[in-house]
Amino acid sequence: MATCEFNYKKGYNLKSKDLLLFFFKDEKEGLFSKTQVPEFLGEITPPEKEGKSKIISAGTFDSKSYISKAIRLDDKNLSLEQALKKSISSAISFCKDQGLERIVIFISKENKSLLPVCLEGALLGGYKFDKYLEKKWEPASIYCSLDFSLTAKDRSLLKQKKEIFSWVNFARDILNEPPNEIHPKSLSEVFKQMGKKAGLKITIWDEKRLQKEGCGGILAVGAGAASRPHLVIGEYKPKKPKAKIAFVGKGVTMDTGGYCLKPANSQIGMKYDMGGAAMTFAAACALASLKVPYHIMVFTPLVENDISSTAFHTQDIIKMRNGKTVQVDNTDAEGRLILADALCLACEKKPDYLIDAATLTGACVVALGEDIAGVFGTDESLCNSIIESGKEADEYLWHMPLHMPYMEQLKAEIADMKNIGTRWGGAITAALFLKNFVKEDIPWVHIDIAGPSVKEEPLGFLGKGAKGFGVKTLVELIKRL
Numbered sequence: 480m481a482t483c484e485f486n487y488k489k490g491y492n493l494k495s496k497d498l499l500l501f502f503f504k505d506e507k508e509g510l511f512s513k514t515q516v517p518e519f520l521g522e523i524t525p526p527e528k529e530g531k532s533k534i535i536s537a538g539t540f541d542s543k544s545y546i547s548k549a550i551r552l553d554d555k556n557l558s559l560e561q562a563l564k565k566s567i568s569s570a571i572s573f574c575k576d577q578g579l580e581r582i583v584i585f586i587s588k589e590n591k592s593l594l595p596v597c598l599e600g601a602l603l604g605g606y607k608f609d610k611y612l613e614k615k616w617e618p619a620s621i622y623c624s625l626d627f628s629l630t631a632k633d634r635s636l637l638k639q640k641k642e643i644f645s646w647v648n649f650a651r652d653i654l655n656e657p658p659n660e661i662h663p664k665s666l667s668e669v670f671k672q673m674g675k676k677a678g679l680k681i682t683i684w685d686e687k688r689l690q691k692e693g694c695g696g697i698l699a700v701g702a703g704a705a706s707r708p709h710l711v712i713g714e715y716k717p718k719k720p721k722a723k724i725a726f727v728g729k730g731v732t733m734d735t736g737g738y739c740l741k742p743a744n745s746q747i748g749m750k751y752d753m754g755g756a757a758m759t760f761a762a763a764c765a766l767a768s769l770k771v772p773y774h775i776m777v778f779t780p781l782v783e784n785d786i787s788s789t790a791f792h793t794q795d796i797i798k799m800r801n802g803k804t805v806q807v808d809n810t811d812a813e814g815r816l817i818l819a820d821a822l823c824l825a826c827e828k829k830p831d832y833l834i835d836a837a838t839l840t841g842a843c844v845v846a847l848g849e850d851i852a853g854v855f856g857t858d859e860s861l862c863n864s865i866i867e868s869g870k871e872a873d874e875y876l877w878h879m880p881l882h883m884p885y886m887e888q889l890k891a892e893i894a895d896m897k898n899i900g901t902r903w904g905g906a907i908t909a910a911l912f913l914k915n916f917v918k919e920d921i922p923w924v925h926i927d928i929a930g931p932s933v934k935e936e937p938l939g940f941l942g943k944g945a946k947g948f949g950v951k952t953l954v955e956l957i958k959r960l
């Protein structure tokens with residue numbers, strides 16, 4: 480919704496009510512040299528040892544018109560970039576409290592690589608979903624004051640980053656929307672509008688078309704809701720693409736659990752159950768906007784998992800797109816049912832790589848905690864590339880096993896398989912379920928983003944609510960292919 484404005488140029492005149500952010504080097508372990516501090520500020524005494532990457536010392540320099548904050552970027556648990564982004568987001572909150580309007584950050588040539596980091600701190604760290612608030616979020620603007628000139632390459636990198644971050648914030652916007660506003664029908668319209676804007680060709684399958692196409696999984700899960708199921712397909716095809724990549728994203732706009740109803744507390748957060756759709760669709764939009772030399776396809780099945788007289792039941796047997804039948808042993812294990820059809824469709828397009836993302840299992844959150852996504856796949860090197868891309872994007876993922884013997888757990892008596900395994904290793908059996916719908920010769924990776932996509936509390940420098948997890952990682956991955 481709203482975020483910081485970001486500006487940069489050679490030199491800025493400081494005004495009263497500016498918050499000046501500067502960095503300095505501690506004799507032993509600090510990171511920036513004192514020479515960076517603009518001369519007119521005079522000598523700066525290093526702040527005390529305590530404190531992490533937060534702002535820890537305040538002082539007034541020059542006349543009373545400037546407020547200065549020294550930041551120590553030496554949190555042992557954070558990288559320099561992470562600490563910088565976190566300090567920018569805390570400076571933004573500080574300005575809000577103090578009624579300050581501008582944050583000026585001095586960056587010298589030797590620290591040029593930190594300019595895109597500041598951009599990220601501003602655009603993603605300054606984001607707030609204020610749509611339903613009477614009092615709008617008007618954060619301070621960020622001004623990076625440079626003592627060097629930028630090259631055309633520097634500017635183009637900043638432009639690209641800005642584009643990517645705006646799509647991350649788009650993903651956050653739709654995730655933060657309440658389920659009465661964003662449901663399968665309305666989300667399909669938003670995707671159509673935004674996808675076109677980014678340069679994607681959009682095809683939407685409504686319920687009728689889904690029936691014709693044999694998408695039994697999407698139809699079953701979406702059967703109970705007033706807002707009927709939809710599948711949105713986005714495609715970007717440049718001339719002479721280097722490879723074809725298909726994304727599939729779970730788009731459950733609200734997961735009540737269906738007849739296997741979730742307890743009230745567990746329903747909270749389930750508006751984020753479309754995190755996979757938001758991540759893959761936003762990444763496809765970003766890649767199309769950046770005009771990457773790859774053919775990108777994205778499939779997002781959109782449903783609301785509800786209770787009603789038309790809803791699907793426990794023990795129903797449904798027939799999926801590839802003809803396989805599934806016995807529903809739990810209506811709350813719905814994500815895998817809609818992904819199954821979408822994975823079949825994606826495979827029909829014969830992609831060189833297939834990646835799905837889904838807020839699939841609570842078990843994955845138990846295994847890795849809320850900050851880390853699980854990566855399962857049939858292609859080791861693709862798994863590793865995704866994990867490495869995540870590190871580069873400051874998003875964290877961990878390789879999990881597709882342990883084939885657990886496939887036994889999915890065996891059913893009167894259908895080809897059932898949709899849940901035993902109590903243990905639930906993230907693995909969910910991934911194994913999906914494997915039944917992926918053609919063996921297609922390198923495939925499944926990313927379980929249940930933790931970071933549903934986390935309500937801040938994550939690193941990102942504030943409360945949706946984080947838009949995974950968009951940066953997917954874009955980085957394609958750049959690396």
Ligand code: BES
Nearest residue numbers: 809811812838839840841842899929933
């Ligand atoms: N959307 C949930 C998974 C989830 C849970 C995401 C918590 C984020 C936080 C999914 O549809 C679900 O309900 N999965 C069940 C599967 C079970 C019934 C086998 C789960 O994880 O409990």
Ligand code: ZN
Nearest residue numbers: 734811812813
């Ligand atoms: Zn569920």
Ligand code: ZN
Nearest residue numbers: 731734752814
């Ligand atoms: Zn779900």
